Amino acid sequence: MFVYMQKIEKLLSKLNYIESTLFISEVSYVEFLDRVHVSELKLQEKGLWDVPHPWLNLLVPKSKIHKFADEVFGKILTDTINGPILIYPVDKSRWNTKTSMVTPKENVFYLVAFLSSAMPASTGTDSLEYILSQNKNILEVCESANLGTKQYLPHYNTQEEWKKHFGSQWEDFVRRKLTYDPLAILTPGQRIFQKQITFL
Secondary structure, three states: OHHHHHHHHHHHOOOOOHHHOOOOOOOOHOOOOOHHHHHHOOOOOHOOOOOHHHEEEEEEEEHHHHHHHHHHHHHHOOEEEEEOOOOOOOOEHHHOOOOOOOOOOOEEEEEEOOOOOOOOOOOOOOHHHHHHHHHHHHHHHHHHOOOEEEEEEOOOOOHHHHHHHHHHHHHHHHHHHOOOOOOOOOHEEEEEOOOOOOOO
């Protein structure tokens, strides 16, 4: 345990942070992966899990994370939100890139997840309308500041928006769809492709 703590202290010594805000939780890898479930259980206990969760998950290039922080945390989210915010780096070189997931062009990027819960009958900052408006503002700032962010699990209304989201991966994505789901039966709710009608 002592050696483990020494390694942590060595890593932390390279960071600029407020020491009094540091806390360490030692958990297994499975517990780390399931960390959001703990928040879910707490909300269930309070009867607040079955409310809208307008979550916003963004992938932010490493080179733009400070600009993102200035724009989003400095100008939009100047107070707390009704739920946890997750921020951690991802190294794309360590995973299989032959998937349809769209990421920023850089090898290292940050997942920034705003996991809000909207309170029933609220008209304040924890209302569904307010949180959705805030999410929209964040997306607009990312676009106007040219931050190169990609949304994880986005919702778009047109195929043109999906083409823009996939960028250079669009042709590969279409080819996979035509190969494995030529009738566009799977994931109709995303409205990327029109379902084909066949007559027997």
